Amino acid sequence: MAFLDGAAGLAQYADRRVADPAVRALRAKVVVEEDASVPIESAIVTLRLADGSSVTEHVRNGRGTPGRPMSEDELDGKVRELAAFGAPFVDAPALIAAIRGIEQASDAGRIVGLAVPASH
Helix, strand or coil, X not given: CHHHHCCCCXXXXXXXXXXXXXXXXXXXXXXXXXXXXXXXXXXXXXXXXXXXXXXXXEECCCCCECCECCCXXXXXXXXXXXXXXXXXXXXXXXXXXXXXXXXXXXXXXHHHHHCCCCCC
């Protein structure tokens, strides 16, 4: 998905995106090989080009792993993306602020309340 969209977020996993002919065509060219010697937080990607050459990239620590933790801005962005995709009723800025202030909160239940739909 990163090759086609420049991203690999939730939108790229939506059924309509996965079923897109361009995605299906690229997916048909991909071979995944598991290598037990490569740690789970790592990945090695090799592209074999039409001219016979290849390009390899080794990511030792994927984004969000202990070796490459997400920044506060990245975490906030992920909360906003998750809310927009699957819980549009969530006030993401309020939830983020509440989580950031959890140590001073007298009632952690308020945070849970920010993540569920309001009763009518």
